């Protein structure tokens with residue numbers, strides 16, 4: 001496809017190259033000081049005490065569940081309106097995802113429906129801050145305390161989000177982030193876990209690296225000492241090269257957020273006058289991370305509108321079709337149309353428009369004109 005206005009463009013450049021060069025000039029390519037520097041900076045930005053950097057958000061979710069003792073025989077309550085990874089991580093841990101329908105105006109998990117989904121096998125709630133709009137973690141925290149459940153946040157869209165003074169991770173066991181190619185900060189593939197729980201952070205560090213009590217970087221500092229495998233673990237450690245790409249982006253995170261906020265404001269302003277298009281609501285008080293800019297159109301024309309926009313050179317995608325109706329989930333678990341009607345309707349109507357810090361406001365105007373034309377016919 002030849003997009004005049006692509007769906008996403010990263011903004012990595014000279015600073016990232018310089019940061020990479022410094023790692024290449026040193027001896028440690030794998031997990032070492034660059035990773036721990038990133039972890040300290042990211043924990044600080046997120047207002048959490050600890051950060052454990054890993055190779056993906058999927059891995060971050062899987063490790064969080066496992067480190068909290070969640071596995072076979074357990075259920076985890078989550079949303080069907082998300083990327084599949086929120087649920088495949090639960091399956092990787094050996095537990096069962098239990099879906100709860102979403103709020104009509106945000107697409108986030110409907111907290112009022114959670115109590116009815118709790119059974120004696122439920123161990124955790126896994127909310128997703130869809131598009132960057134935070135779930136009401138204060139209310140969710142109340143529910144999790146009342147029923148004695150863990151909370152693991154899928155904050156892949158929500159590095160910069162704040163709600164009632166609360167950031168991801170601050171009222172839960174862990175929050176998990178993605179640095180996948182199109183996320184707000186990126187190293188191609190990467191992820192992180194933040195937590196305020198010291199012993200949990202230590203378990204996560206062991207579990208991300210084979211359950212080994214020493215790393216290659218330790219050998220470089222201390223010389224060779226026998227290491228031990230003290231637990232069964234996985235191979236999810238982020239390396240210095242990827243961490244090097246992330247560090248400079250943390251310095252730009254607020255200015256890039258402000259640019260996306262201006263884009264979102266402009267989209268909202270211009271779309272107000274477009275018949276047949278709804279923007280997705282934002283309850284206040286809240287700082288939206290503005291990861292994606294989704295609109296909703298009538299479900300009967302959505303796929304045609306997507307095609308027309310692409311034909312006009314505007315990069316759009318669908319985030320997401322309700323995951324319980326994807327072949328694997330419906331075949332494995334017997335889900336069918338009508339099980340989570342609000343998520344299904346949402347997933348049939350939503351379209352994500354181009355959104356990234358360096359998208360010119362003139363392009364925002366062109367996108368909205370293209371949407372107006374596509375919806376009208």
Ligand SMILES: *Cc1c(COP(=O)(O)O)cnc(C)c1O
Pocket residue numbers: 055056057058059082083085086128154156157177178179180190191
């Ligand atoms: C991107 C994404 C993930 C997965 O992130 P990876 O780093 O690719 O594993 C999980 N959940 C949501 C909501 C995402 O958008």
